[in-house]
Amino acid sequence: xxxxxxxxxxxxxxxxxxxxxxxxxxxxxxxxxxxxxxxxxxxxxxxxxxxxxxxxxxxxxxxxxxxxxxxxxxxxxxxxxxxxxxxxxxxxxxxxxxxxxxxxxxxxxxxxxxxxxxxxxxxxxxxxxxxxxxxxxxxxxxxxxxxxxxxxxxxxxxxxxxxxxxxxxxxxxxxxxxxxxxxxxxxxxxx
Amino acid sequence: xxxxxxxxxxxxxxxxxxxxxxxxxxxxxxxxxxxxxxxxxxxxxxxxxxxxxxxxxxxxxxxxxxxxxxxxxxxxxxxxxxxxxxxxxxxxxxxxxxxxxxxxxxxxxxxxxxxxxxxxxxxxxxxxxxxxxxxxxxxxxxxxxxxxxxxxxxxxxxxxxxxxxxxxxxxxxxxxxxxxxxxxxxxxxxx
DNA sequence: ATCTCCATGTAACTCGTTACATGATTTT
DNA sequence: AAAATCATGTAACGAGTTACATGGAGAT
Numbered sequence: 001x002x003x004x005x006x007x008x009x010x011x012x013x014x015x016x017x018x019x020x021x022x023x024x025x026x027x028x029x030x031x032x033x034x035x036x037x038x039x040x041x042x043x044x045x046x047x048x049x050x051x052x053x054x055x056x057x058x059x060x061x062x063x064x065x066x067x068x069x070x071x072x073x074x075x076x077x078x079x080x081x082x083x084x085x086x087x088x089x090x091x092x093x094x095x096x097x098x099x100x101x102x103x104x105x106x107x108x109x110x111x112x113x114x115x116x117x118x119x120x121x122x123x124x125x126x127x128x129x130x131x132x133x134x135x136x137x138x139x140x141x142x143x144x145x146x147x148x149x150x151x152x153x154x155x156x157x158x159x160x161x162x163x164x165x166x167x168x169x170x171x172x173x174x175x176x177x178x179x180x181x182x183x184x185x186x187x188x189x190x191x
Numbered sequence: 192x193x194x195x196x197x198x199x200x201x202x203x204x205x206x207x208x209x210x211x212x213x214x215x216x217x218x219x220x221x222x223x224x225x226x227x228x229x230x231x232x233x234x235x236x237x238x239x240x241x242x243x244x245x246x247x248x249x250x251x252x253x254x255x256x257x258x259x260x261x262x263x264x265x266x267x268x269x270x271x272x273x274x275x276x277x278x279x280x281x282x283x284x285x286x287x288x289x290x291x292x293x294x295x296x297x298x299x300x301x302x303x304x305x306x307x308x309x310x311x312x313x314x315x316x317x318x319x320x321x322x323x324x325x326x327x328x329x330x331x332x333x334x335x336x337x338x339x340x341x342x343x344x345x346x347x348x349x350x351x352x353x354x355x356x357x358x359x360x361x362x363x364x365x366x367x368x369x370x371x372x373x374x375x376x377x378x379x380x381x382x
Numbered sequence: 383a384t385c386t387c388c389a390t391g392t393a394a395c396t397c398g399t400t401a402c403a404t405g406a407t408t409t410t
Numbered sequence: 411a412a413a414a415t416c417a418t419g420t421a422a423c424g425a426g427t428t429a430c431a432t433g434g435a436g437a438t
């Protein structure tokens with residue numbers, strides 16, 4: 001620990017960024033793309049949230065970026081994690097889990113769906129089915145490519161962690177899809 | 192629609208409250224309890240969020256509450272949904288799904304876990320295993336009691352909607368638990 | 383009478399999203 | 411040169427959490 005004084009705790013997003021940078025340097029825009037859609041990471045954020053977070057991380061000395069050449073050149077800052085950053089990330093992984101509340105809008109809609117026509121509910125579910133089917137296909141494609149191209153590292157490696165989260169994504173989508181299809185069948189047959 | 196003029200859209204929490212009230216009148220505190228832990232509804236909120244939302248809902252005429260007797264009596268307002276409220280809820284269920292980003296802190300920790308010792312990761316996962324096992328037990332108990340006590344209404348009924356969300360909860364916890372256990376095994380055996 | 387809990391409400395602050403702004407790079 | 415796009419940033423606002431405040435009900 002190089003910095004002194006009591007600093008306020010960092011938001012979870014900061015650790016999501018550190019987790020990305022622990023795999024190698026990235027620019028803000030690259031992080032933005034990786035945090036856009038549910039890739040293996042399961043933590044979404046917009047660039048408008050990312051850039052201020054990068055400032056705070058740099059201020060703490062958890063990340064650094066060589067100044068982007070001379071003024072006049074296009075500024076494409078590339079950040080990398082510091083040893084303090086890795087230490088902070090390591091400490092956070094083992095820290096007590098925060099009581100983060102989880103919300104699921106589709107579940108809520110299904111819970112409320114008994115007040116509306118069956119057609120509306122089925123339409124809602126068909127939309128959800130498409131979304132989850134597409135996402136599952138995406139995940140399966142990712143897993144296939146990472147299996148064939150290179151070896152899957154041993155447990156404890158970065159590539160294994162990638163695979164573990166991806167595996168959970170596949171399991172989630174499969175379970176969700178099965179449930180949606182069961183519900184559609186139930187509503188249509190009236191059983 | 193009785194109200195005129197362009198009013199700002201209501202937050203999802205408002206519809207969660209309407210979904211609860213569509214099943215019968217409740218007080219603020221009762222809603223607070225139902226929105227506390229992940230019961231079949233999957234939408235959490237604190238009382239400090241609920242009471243202002245109730246004011247807004249009443250202002251719109253989507254819920255009503257008979258004034259609580261004379262002043263001097265303990266104020267325990269009981270709210271009930273209006274016909275306009277049911278109509279609003281019905282419209283919301285069929286409305287296009289909002290692009291709500293989903294975040295999963297356990298997944299993020301696993302994604303980052305390769306920077307720390309295996310013991311720490313396994314400890315994190317064991318905690319998660321306990322949490323999910325307890326929750327699964329809770330859900331299974333709920334399902335068992337609702338199965339034996341009264342008949343499970345037909346698809347389209349409120350009791351069926353309750354059961355459908357509960358069923359998804361069970362599926363989610365089972366899938367999550369299987370994944371956590373697979374990950375623990377993998378880390379411990381090093382396979 | 384006092385104390386504690388219950389029920390409702392308010393305030394302050396952080397997190398997160400949408401929209402706006404700026405300049406540099408590439409395209410037409 | 412003008413237009414579209416990329417990359418970074420800022421502003422305004424809404425959503426959500428923690429902490430504080432109020433007053434009645436029941437217990438000792």
